[in-house]
Amino acid sequence: MVLSFEQAGDLLDELAESFPEALFDGLNGGVNLQEDAVPDQEFPKGQVYILGEYCNDLLGRYINLYYGSFAAMAENEDWTGEDWEQELRQTLSHELTHHMEGRSGLHALDDKDEAEMASWQEEYGESDS
Numbered sequence: 001m002v003l004s005f006e007q008a009g010d011l012l013d014e015l016a017e018s019f020p021e022a023l024f025d026g027l028n029g030g031v032n033l034q035e036d037a038v039p040d041q042e043f044p045k046g047q048v049y050i051l052g053e054y055c056n057d058l059l060g061r062y063i064n065l066y067y068g069s070f071a072a073m074a075e076n077e078d079w080t081g082e083d084w085e086q087e088l089r090q091t092l093s094h095e096l097t098h099h100m101e102g103r104s105g106l107h108a109l110d111d112k113d114e115a116e117m118a119s120w121q122e123e124y125g126e127s128d129s
Contacts, residue, residue, distance in 0.1 A: 002074045005067050009033045015089050023096045029062025037068025052091045054098035063095040
């Protein structure tokens, strides 16, 4: 099942409202659902997608989630509505953790992400697309 962009946006809004308001402090650019699909360039096309990212740049602090990446995975893995909810919640939680750690000067999740990417690179990075 592939939700429409609007359906995914409504679900993301509902999920965001379920998180404590304090987690959004300092997130001046908010949480944005972008239409793009963002395949990770370090892997063969279509194997790994970037679902979201925490940004801290000249525009401020904000989170982008990529609808197209979720939709591609949903189509490839035959997601249900519950899968959409779980993946959106997990990705938003992950990016909010980056935000909170960034504000605190911590980097444990960055370190974990780097180790996970290295593991995926070993598994998938050798293949040609």
